[in-house]
Amino acid sequence: MNIGVDIGGTNMRAGIELGGSITRQSNILLENKESLSSTLSQLMDLIRPFTEYPVKGIGIGVPSVVDVDKGIVYNVMNIPSWEEVALRDIVEKEFNLPVFINNDVNCFTLGEHRFGLAKKYKSVVGMAIGTGLGSGIIINNELYSGNNCGAGEIGMLPYRDSILENYVCNRFFEDSLGCDAYEAHEAAIRGDSKVIRTWKEFGIHLGVVVKTILYTYDPEAIVLGGSIAKAERFFKPSMLESLKDFAYPESIKKLTLLLSENENIALLGAAALMEK
Template sequence: MESILGIDIGGTTIKGGRIVGNRIVEQFTIDTHAEEGGVKTINVLKKAIRQLKAADTNTIGIGVPSVVDKKRGIVYNAQNIKGWEEIHLKSLLEEEFKVPVYVDNDANCFAYGEKIFGKGNKFKNFVGITLGTGVGGGIIQNHHLLSDSNCGSGEFGEIPYLDSILEDYCGSRFFTREASQTAYEIALSAKNGNKKAIDLFNEYGKHIAILVKIIILILDPEAIIFGGSISKSYNLFKKSMFENLNDFPYPKSVEKIKIMNSDLSNIGILGAGALCIENNSDNLNLKK
């Protein structure tokens, strides 16, 4: 029975898991040491993989909050990790562990993780959107991640919007700017009936509707699947989002598209592991 490793590198923690079939059979969480970054973070990553890797592990997938040269596995300008302006992660890890390593943007990992392990498995074409500190996107076309030049497709959060960019209205900064509280804190207040908190999520839904309109106009997918911390409050902005889609010029597109939130836990690990399946399926023998 063979296994794969999925490693989700964040600005605060590195989360990893060993996956057999569709299950995480062992996992860890460790400090990224992002403030030191550079070789320190690489050594932490290697140590963690060394502890997790088993004799039957034949592939490693890595998700990073960054632009990636996917073919060569080079990470450029990783967000929130000092000194990761250009890290040749694939070659470093393959030399150390003697198995294939695949590296991709964390939003792409989310989308493909949904395709392999979650709600995306029934769609040929869909977009996965992470709503958290940032707003990232992964595009699934014809059952596979969209092949792009610089790992930059799906970065809808960077689109100019109002006085800034979409990320400032669809990510966590919207809540801290408007109410000096986190999205999580405001969600708790809204669930307890606080009118100001409910109104704020209704306003947030209006901005998410703009994001949805852009995605439909550019890609016209079968579905949009939300992930990330704010997506856990989907029911608080869902009604407002759909109300603000009523003026879309092609109402049949809105009627047909499926919009939902992910219910996968550990999607960062599963999404990184899914890269192994996407890139190395012919050589894997994963048993469920």
């Protein structure tokens, strides 16, 4: 029984992992993000009720680069006061429990591997597509974070006039249509032909990401998550079509593409940091 925490730029969630499920979950809206002391106090208040149960430790997923060995987080996305925070030491001191911290998309990927759709695969790449594009990597059943917790940042690779992320995240729809991906999804459902064409173009760009992952890691499975992945039916056909020019067609045949289904998978993956 472990506590899993998922920190976002707007909300923080926490819950207890028990038997592969999240129980006694809680969620808070993050306020006063300019203040380090205030945001840390909110985090402690979120976690504290769960420490009353016989938990072994706390795992925390954070949208940032993490010094995994020291438990320090840097430049946390959308929390300006978290430029460099020794989060592990702070939380361990507060609750006298072991604490493990990692990137949020790494936690998403670990959750899918330990408890979700990717349990039967030894090598997996998880992708969270939303405000940005993040990736997590499982190699030989182990989470691979890299030397600076920066492994899997496929979205930062140069692409066209910018980087891959800007073509495979919410910004793509803002630039192309002047609306966010949620609105674009709703318009596609209504049958808007221009928007549907934009989703097809999005699928082609996503196909470039998939090919990059295959050339780099050659995993057994790729798991798509994040808010934009819910629009799969509008981008998947063009994504698959774009994979036909991949240099190693047998790799495409063997690849399994999965769509994440469990809304608590990142919490489960954070809790699993205790066991990895």
